[in-house]
Amino acid sequence: MERKRIAIIGGGPAGLIAADALAQHGEVHLYEQGRSVGRKFLVAGQGGFNLTNSAEGETLKAMYAPPGFLDEALASFGPAELRAWLQEMGIETYVGTSGRVFPVKGTRPIDVLQAIRDRLIARGVRFHLEHAFIGFDAEARPIIEHAGSRATVQADRVLFALGGASWSVTGSTGHWVTHFASLGLDIAPFRSSNCGINVQWPAHFIAAHAGKPLKNIRITAGDGSILGEATITEHGLEGNAIYPIVPVVREALERGEEAFIHIDLKPNSTAEHLLHKLSGSTPADYPKALRLDRVQLAMVKAVTPKERFFSPIDLVQDSKHLRIAVTGLRPIEEAISTVGGIRPADLTPAFAIARYPQLHAIGEMVDWDAPTGGYLLQGCFAMGHHAAQCILAAR
Ligand SMILES: Cc1cc2nc3c(=O)[nH]c(=O)nc-3n(C[C@H](O)[C@H](O)[C@H](O)COP(=O)(O)OP(=O)(O)OC[C@H]3O[C@@H](n4cnc5c(N)ncnc54)[C@H](O)[C@@H]3O)c2cc1C
Structure with missing residues (x-):
């Protein structure tokens, strides 16, 4: 079977897990505007590093808004699957107070990120750091800028995982909004969530x-x-x-x-x-x-x-x-997460943009919400995994 060429743009948790799943069956290129991937993931690790939560079934689904939007993704990749995925990479976790799931003592956030990065490298994912998505061409293909030059991404599918708009120092600037608006999408304005x-x-x-x-x-x-x-x-x-x-x-x-x-x-x-x-x-x-x-x-x-x-x-x-x-x-910049972004109604069940089915949007750049306690990362990982499985199933 012909190997698909997949571009993932944005190297946060959503993009990284999608790259892992897709690299087993296709040629995956991951573009990240920063010098390194996972910078917000590392910030999340500075406080209580809740990788997920032990909540299951309806209790888990009820933590997410809008209701039903993430049900399928959470059903196929819930907390148990996330913990098993981390364990495959040697990252052991435990359930702490209020069901929050943490890496075991002695495992630093950078260790978790490094384990994910090592796995992607071993699977042949090609990292393109300091490559920024700056817009679309007339055929809705992404344009990437690197060291002053621009190139159009040639790929069978493109997964965008560009993040929300808080903690811009981590790369989640929300600047991508104008590019998606140029495709005719009505983007929900960013607002603070999980904030003071x-x-x-x-x-x-x-x-x-x-x-x-x-x-x-x-x-x-x-x-x-x-x-x-x-x-x-x-x-x-x-x-x-x-x-x-x-x-x-x-x-x-x-x-x-x-x-x-x-x-x-x-x-x-x-x-x-x-x-x-x-x-x-x-x-x-x-x-x-x-x-x-x-x-x-x-x-x-x-x-x-x-x-x-x-x-x-x-x-x-x-x-x-x-x-x-x-x-x-409190202002968006300080918030732990943001709501706003691509509207769920504009996405298919595979998180593809209905009018541009070759383009997917996953993670915090989509307008969904969840409380702290591990649910945010769980939602991002579940979306990345689910979108990847849908792409693989459609081959
Ligand atoms: C202080 C803090 C604490 C947190 N603690 C927790 C916690 O304990 N548990 C939890 O579940 N969640 C926590 N979160 C939330 C969690 O970190 C985010 O929900 C998650 O990182 C979002 O993942 P993402 O992949 O969607 O986007 P991001 O992690 O934001 O990644 C997006 C990536 O896209 C890149 N990018 C953006 N624009 C472009 C472009 N134009 N071209 C190329 N690349 C681009 C960015 O540089 C970035 O690397 C915390 C967040 C903060 C700020």
């Missing part, structure tokens, strides 16, 4: 408490509610209890509505129980009776009128449902 929220704290509160954590809190916004922790920042709040409620906040702000979150500072106690604790106490003893620490207390005081502190009912209400106005989301 802006809150107008009083200056004295920032001076005293920015950088401090709020542990074991429940944050609710709209129908969403999440237990976790957050960090107070000079701009507002960040952290794993904040990121999952960002979509609800973003939608409210985009509708021009006021956005609020509610913080339960005492998620393990009912309001009745807390009220009972205050009976017989004087206001000076309330914080101790409720076990509100200094940061929690300062936060309640920062966002509620002073007199509420003297009323047991109001103070309990504020400890259980502290209402905080959100004035915006």
Whole structure:
């Protein structure tokens, strides 16, 4: 059977796994504008490096929006398959707290990336570093620029894996949007996801408490509610209890509505129980009776009128449902991920662009969303693997 020539443009997780799957059956050329591949993958490794999550089946699918878009890809390449793929390369993983999957202790992010790179090299993938995609020719073939010269890519299929638009230093600049718009695609604008929220704290509160954590809190916004922790920042709040409620906040702000979150500072106690604790106490003893620490207390005081502190009912209400106005989301550049990009409706089930079936788009450049906790990388790897399998099946 004739070997297909495949071009992959963008060397992040989505592009790398697609290259691996396709290199077994075709001639694969991987073009990357940077001097090295996987730079955002390495950034992801600087914090808690969640390679995937142990969630399965419907629980896993429910983490992704729009509903159903990634179902097929996740069914064929879910967390178990991703962990097995890593294990084939000698990367052992383990399931940590909240189901997050990490590389075992001692394995650095660069080791994971190196293992993937070594495997691709062994499979004959040809890397073209410092080769930037700069647009399409009249026949919708990509044009690549390298060292001042331009060339049109000749390939049977092209997989684009150009990333979203945050952390541009890693190469995910989102500059590709104008090129795809020139094909007649209506690209969804990029917006921050998995990012901090802006809150107008009083200056004295920032001076005293920015950088401090709020542990074991429940944050609710709209129908969403999440237990976790957050960090107070000079701009507002960040952290794993904040990121999952960002979509609800973003939608409210985009509708021009006021956005609020509610913080339960005492998620393990009912309001009745807390009220009972205050009976017989004087206001000076309330914080101790409720076990509100200094940061929690300062936060309640920062966002509620002073007199509420003297009323047991109001103070309990504020400890259980502290209402905080959100004035915006942190800028795209700072966000862990972005939404926006190629619209799912413009793609076939094989993630090919319906009007240009020889061109595929995978990973964060497509407009889907998922929370942190390993779901982002899982989504990118699943898309890359699935697109590759569809291309192979269509030979
Ligand atoms: C701080 C931080 C922490 C994170 N932590 C986690 C985590 O723990 N778990 C998790 O699941 N996810 C995490 N993520 C998200 C995850 O890293 C991304 O979702 C993932 O890297 C996206 O993969 P991708 O292949 O779609 O795109 P990217 O990784 O963004 O790669 C796109 C590639 O395309 C290249 N490119 C772009 N334009 C061009 C062009 N014109 N020509 C040629 N090449 C081009 C870029 O240089 C880049 O190498 C984190 C992200 C950040 C920023």
